[in-house]
Amino acid sequence: MKLRQLPLKNLLRRPGRTAALVLLTAFLALSVFCGSVVVRSLQSGLDSLEARLGADIIVMPATAESKVSFKNMLLQGTTGAFYMDASVLEKVREVEGVAIAAPQTFLASLKADCCAVKVQVIGMDPATDFTVKPWIDRSTSRALEEMDVAVGCDVTADVGEDLRIYGLNTHVVAKLAETGTGLDTAVYCTLDTMKRLLAAAEEKGVGHKITSDTSDMISAVYVKVAEGYDVDAVNNALNGHVRKVTAVRARSMFTDVSDSLTGISQTVALLIGAVWVLAFVILLIAFAMMVNERRREFAVLRLLGASRRGLSRLMLAESALCSLAGGMIGVGVAALAVFPFATLIETRLGLPYLTPPAREILAMAAGTMLATLLVGALASAWSAWRLSRTDVGIALREGV
């Protein structure tokens, strides 16, 4: 028999009370871990979206928002298209403060015989693009050639397969990393490929309302502002100098997303705080009751030679074992709830949601365990202190 086995034996001796303590700490761990993962995933999603866009300003046709919400395209993968004359690109480049201007052309495929999947097709110019190109380069060393496409991670096509869009077979050469946004369901190609796809769409009679030559159409221009220039000033200049377009700051498109994220983070933090306080108070009462119930037992331990510190250690060890078991169960259950249902959470929240990398999740799990241990230790510390001050003589006379 080893003395270090005593806390575990004590806990196993009273399975009902132990189970209640473990469940309580499990609930605490579950709420902390779930909340942390969801908030971090939302933050990652937003960061990823901003990184993927990479632009300071986005220039779109003035009528674009009446056709499709650009934000919904980005966040939820809503398909849609709007067009403006390609000459806008040159006008944008002429504006002072514009360092890089990269065009993109959009096309929505259909859920019909002509198309394998209903996705947003985005054509970009590999020579100037600074938003999608770096992500494609990370996935493949091969440059996109005509009829090559790179697909978002949620598109049901793998590298090497063909993807039929408006009756044309495109070749998947890269699958991009997850962003947790609508961009994960998009297909990327060069502007040359896009011209062929637009023509094919025209042939199929899809009403994209393309009134002029498809080779002269673009949907948006992504602008990188030169160093030393104020983004707002450049944005205003674009709106002033280029007609029939709307220039918006990329960040402003996500202001409400960011606000929602802040709101959700605050709510989650508040809930976690409330659960913490509740768990702490309940654990405090539970440990205090346990000490009262076991006063004689602890007095006997003192009589046998246990020091005050030794008794406190015993008490803290019992609390640590409960917290450890509860923490592991809580984190485990939370993991089962939060990871398989990530897509559902994303859909319900309507916000970019990107599960953080494994090492970050492990760090959050470790932090949750630490927090659970801490609340258990704090709750039992008072009882341990009270216990160490108990008059052994009086405790031994009780219940004789």
Next chain:
Amino acid sequence: MILKAENLSKRYMRKTGQANYFHAVKGVSLGLRRGELTVLMGRSGSGKTTLLHMLSGLLTPSEGVVRLGDADLYSMDDEALSRLRNKKIGVVPQGRSAIDSLTVLENVLLPGTMYGSGDEKEALRWLDALEIAHLAGARPAELSGGELRRMALARALARKPAVLLADEPTGDLDDVSTERVLTALKDVTRNSGTAVLIVSHDTEATRYADVLYRMDGGMLKEESLICRADA
């Protein structure tokens, strides 16, 4: 003298609304010698158990000193006193003192594991001597009051203490078990040189006493020393 108490007092304040002290023990001086069995008799509430707790280092006296060998128990810090109690003082308290989560053998081994490892052979020897070896693997809840008392005694004796303080060690026992326990204590006193103090109501214990004290109203008067073997 292995254990010596000088002018030991314990006062408690009664909650009567005004300062009103009650002396549980008042000005007691006594000594326990190696190889001597001392019996302390007295009515309920006479202060016997309070005195025993002070002698075992569990209850700080209001006044007076308790020395075990050269060590003044109440000038030591808690860690040192607890370690000393574990190694040198065996205490058998009144009533139940088993740790319910442990088996009988584990209970007997427990004091030894606190600052080292328990001596299982010695533990089994004492369980056997007190005729409860067959209960070594049983839980305390499965034992009778008498068996629990013997288990507590085995637990104290297995540490080979210099001083053994037993509070009503025959309280729950029948005549046969009482005789067995008292004989065991007498044997320990003689064979191991342990100083034994038994606090008891049981007049049977007086038959085994080398020294007999009587306590009344918290006081142990000179005239209460009824006999001393070498006196």
